[in-house]
Amino acid sequence: MKTKTLSLAALAVALAIPGQAAAKGGDIQVKLVGTYVAPDGKIKDVKLDLIGLPAGTQTKADDNVVPTVAIEYFVADNISLETIAGVTQHDVVGRGGLAGAGLVSNANIVPATLTVKYHFGKDGGIQPYVGAGPSYFIFIDEKPGATAVALGATRQKMSDSLGFALQAGVDIPVNQNGLAVTVDAKRYFIRSTAHWFAGTTEVLRTKHQLDPWVISAGVAFRF
Template sequence: MKTHYLSLAALAAAMVVPGQAQAKAGDVQVKLLATLVAPDGKITDVKYDGLSLPAGTQSKANDNVTPTIAVEYFVTDNVSLETIAGVTQHDVDGAGALAGAELVSDVKIIPATLTLKYHFGRDGGIQPYVGAGPSYFFFIDEKPGVTTRGLGATRQKINDKFGAAVQAGIDIPVNDKGLAVSFDAKRYFLRPTATWYAGTTEVLQTKHKLDPWVISAGVAFRF
């Protein structure tokens, strides 16, 4: 047991040994990340139902893993602005009374995001951070799913939507050249509206709780 505690102490000490200077005002950091996007997708309101959905109809968006890039500018030694770039693709499937049904097919999402971050930690050691900021979700190329096409829908649209994001993460220095390993978690909050059409006629409109978790891991390069 004593050896175990000594090993943990040695690991903790190694993580704070100076090996990379703390970020300075004017620095730019670029992160290359693998990102899990895990949305909710629950229906919060049925605004119009011309398809006569069964009682208890619910929905869930599927998860996806996608590459993302984050670019960060340090306004001060501890405060930075960060934006991310990436595209993720999802289906929205039925739950409850429509379990297994496909409602929306292959919607592509661009989550334009800007967060203001505050970095903690010792100079040269690990750098935890927290952040928050606005987002704007672009929904592209969405189509009715197999089930909603079978019910008569020929076109589907999810409205682009403002939202907000909070985040927390940690950058762990690898060397004194600005290389680090990065772990990041964001939670978004937004309520888009989905509309299905038969030709030009609206046949179904629902409001959804999207609220995805966006969890990333990768490498960071600071210049």
């Protein structure tokens, strides 16, 4: 009975502590999060094939977990602009006719993204939001995978690409000083073209559906 009484008392105290006010125009929020990136990577079209891909060849990009920083500016009480900073690295492997083949190695992606977000909720409560905006994927220092090298590829390049992102999440206030727990999900819609070269000759060109799910969780600081 004593333990139950203490638990009820602790709950009463927690409920009595007011949460932070909803964001106002001019506020800035910084989020430090861990991000799980799960791209697709499958081939949508073969533009050039001088090596003779086996029938049924398909591809898949691997997943990754990376640290990310998001910076958000409230242009009005319920409307904000958010951009993210981070780099994620992926390999691309074959499926179907080239199952398990290493095709792209260490493709570093900078997913430059700007979303417009609308925030719901009342003062002191949780603050769910939705958002959408453009994204530009910049590929850095990618290389041909082990199988591609064995087949004669000496260089590999992914084209930088413009796409679109949809977003939804929630900020859960922890105290009155702007600290919150945040959970965020984005779905990107983006295509990229992969180029493989043997010396200076392009021998393979394929168009890929990247379309990653990007799931983040961490802490937010608003001031």
